[in-house]
Amino acid sequence: MFKLLHLSDLHLKPPGVVLHGLHPDLQLQRCVSHILAEHADADLCIVSGDIAHDGEPLAYREARGQLKRLPMPVHVMIGNHDDRAALGAEFPEACAADGFIHRVIETVVGRMVLLDTQDPGSAEGRLCEARLAWLRARLAENDQAPVYLFAHHPPVPVGLQRMDAIRLRDAEAFMAALLPFRDRLRHLFFGHLHRAISGTWRDLPFSGVRGTSHQIALDFTTPDIAPVSFETPGYGVALIGADSIVVHHADFMASR
Template sequence: MRRPDMFKLLHLSDLHLTPPGVALHGLRPDMQLECCVSDILVDHADADLCVVTGDLTHDGLPLAYHEVRRQLMRLPMPVHVMIGNHDDRTAFRSVFPEACAADGFVHQVIDTDAGRMVLLDTHEPGSAGGRLCEVRLAWLRARLAESGSDPVYLFTHHPPVRVGLQRMDAICLRDAEALMAALLPFRERIRHLFFGHLHRAVSGTRRGLPFSGVRGTSHQIALDFTTPHVAPVSFETPGYGVVFIDTDSIVVHHAEIKPQR
């Protein structure tokens, strides 16, 4: 449960769903997500909002997106989904048309009691790394400028920071400096950066802005700082973030997915 004066946010990422029944790395991503949703229903159904920061599917197949939608609809709180490098924007739009802006990108603004949540599309077709073109950066600057004095929380799939995992650093957000340039004029109001992609719980700061990433609900990436060209798959426990926000603090907990009860 949460204190009544706190905003409770759930941060999920990297579902990597395949069509129902199809295994990935020896796991069933659909069953992993089902366990995650069931865990939330037991322990965190009181959350105010859930954001899923991309890689909803592994191969961008429509059947997988339909399964993502079916499972996430079980959650009682508003759920907002983003895309990552494993997704396909066209297939995604056919199943989640409400998540797409007029310019065709999957970005949106959610105004909440805790402030403005800005969900930014970093997907670049044909690339494992992320990109922010000038169209998306202009959209972001406009949303920041119009938000007045409200606190702002930014969500991306790709991390705008290198974390020491060589293969993942090679495919992080390549326009990270341009993103920082857009954010820094508003730094007093930007409270936190949330991202996925790494399949690991990670936190820190960049240019004084705090950030956190979460485990995937599917497989994980090993804590391997030496392997340069592959991202070694790890079978550590999947998880998600449970975030408590009030006027003077943000606390990010990392929940482990327990077996279905």
């Protein structure tokens, strides 16, 4: 069984700086320690964006230092809160030659396709024609391997009004790019929502995970803001087999 760790929405500030009354750096520290204690045998770790809250270089340095403690390969993605240049300066291996922070990771269970959905200056997600062309090319270049998709922004409305307003704007174009390869697409993983969530989008299974610091409330009525909540943070542990994908949610703040 292939074990994939899915972290998201670290929202790091420079070390010691408080955000929403929490210490994102200390929470990530605890998350990493939990992984080392419980899931050090994982094959891969993907962090699906919002590494920093305000794109500060010191926040990326903190992320780099913490994530370096993990023994498995770790890949960071870009979210709407991130600064492309500052993230790229600390994680140069994440940057493609075309300037986007997208790439493919080959694994024994298939291809992990990590998308760049950031639209600079906007909280909303975008897949412009250049990124869609890149995605189509990646999907076309290996017609045997199963594909797992990763994006910061969900393409599907989930009932949280503010988050739905800032989801992936180009969802229809995204689906049009996916459709010719539909039989090889196994799962879509995303962040952005700061919630443990799962479902299907046009029959494509998806899951999202909690942030490692603050969460967003399960609030279906507030229209213009995403209410911060202090529900338990967490990360995802996906067990990928030949005919199944199971996504667990680990509570790293819970004591045993």
